[in-house]
Amino acid sequence: MPNAAEPQRLFVVGCPRSGTTLLQSFLAAHPAVHSFPETHFFYRLPAAASAPVGPDLVADLPQVAGFLGRPDTCWPSQPTVGAAVDTFLATADAVTAAAGATAWVEKTPANLYAIDLIEALVPGARFVHILRDGADVVTSLCANAAGWGSTYTVDQALDLWSECIAVSEAHRGRPGHHLVGYADLAQHPEDTLRAICTAVGLPYDPAMVAGRAEAARGLIKDFETWKGANVGPLEYAPRARFARSFDAATRAHIDRRVAAVVVPETAHR
Template sequence: MNTQRTFLVGCPRSGTTLLQSMVASHPKVLSFPETHFFSDTLPINPLLRRLMLHGRRSRRVVLRFLEENGYGELQPFRGRSPFKFYTYRGWCRTLIDIIDRMIVREARKNRMNGTIWGLEKTPRHLHYISSIEETGPASKFLHILRSGPDVVASLYLATNQYPEQWGGKRSIKKCIRWWNDSLRESLKYRRKSNHILVTYEQLIEDPETVLRAICGFLELDFSKEMLQRYHTTADALTREEEKWKDQNRSKSLNKSQKLNAHFDPDTVRYIREQVLPVNLKDFYH
């Protein structure tokens, strides 16, 4: 058995859960709930990351995820002093090693053979790609882009309806900045061979074409199961408290109408003026 890893990233509410569910329905791909390993233990500022040492707090974040998601037996810090501190690079390598062990554990549990891809989906890891890549060249990255105004609308509604799960409510202005920053970050990697950018709009309109492009990127044969099983896969990957993801359990693929349904014309106009312009069809496959 040969295991590989890929990270699915993008601005939250861009279709990351739908795409994760489709890709993870491939018989040679496995996935798990969002780990937040990098985003919950490393500062968002790349310079500050290098100054930080990782001790008990960082270990607690990882151990809590492992216990809550059925990976408690991995015990990645067993035999190590509770007073041990990790440097920035040492901690990044430790996180990648834990993800690799999760992939191996799932592959053995499901009796998978051959080359197996582990898909880690935490949208905010988009801003930690440089840290992940410092551990070695083995990782691949799958980015998903979506119409900025639609993302802003969905972000605003989700954070205001479920503030406890999102770390508080976000204003329209903050949601716009969130999407703009995410877009800039993804575009940095558009010409790198270990990165592929796809769009939510094409995924809805022509899912097979997008999934075939991703299979080519991962050097996998296309599987019809990616189109047939994704709604049940989404159910297994979504936590009970993530109510805003419920639509991914449906078999239907419908474009969101939240922007015009929930915002007055002046607000819609403001959002459209403030989001960075991008021609998503440049990223169609």
């Protein structure tokens, strides 16, 4: 557990295009919460605290510091994983305190694959997982992945979604983990956010709903055009784009594969 001088450390995780930015924006609108753009830090670390940080991430550490809002951060030379994480935490904690906040949120979807490492090295870490209907996730992955330099076939997107669902479901009910459905968040934001706040130890504040779009503007990088909808009105139109994007045979294939994945109703209602 963090000591009294440390802020709460929250991680939003889930499959890409599942609503992680939407969830982050709601949380970041809380007056006691500070957040920052995706850092892509933790999932790129080796699994052992004593291991050296890989050269690609070492080269990107100044950029990570910039995302945290402290580009002058002094990282250890030839850092180990443990030393790099300590520097990240000290920087994030300091930025949060300077903002007058008592909690910070790191949202990088791929941190879903670094949960064990984060739990081992980040005292008091708590995770909010978001789950979304597979048909909508697959549609969005296939339509938007080129924006971040990737591509997905329908089955590759289904594989990724299924894998991410399995990871989140494996953590359902574990201490420090709370699972939320995208449909619930989009349709019933206040009730859903109240439940999240209870789970992570924050008081609910109406500013979370009222300030969501403005908070999103401060979290989305200039080139992240695929996140643009988060700065506008909250809309929920399940499977509307799915129906327009694929022919009948492909939709039927997606439906079969999605139906084969057991997801609690609150994750896709």
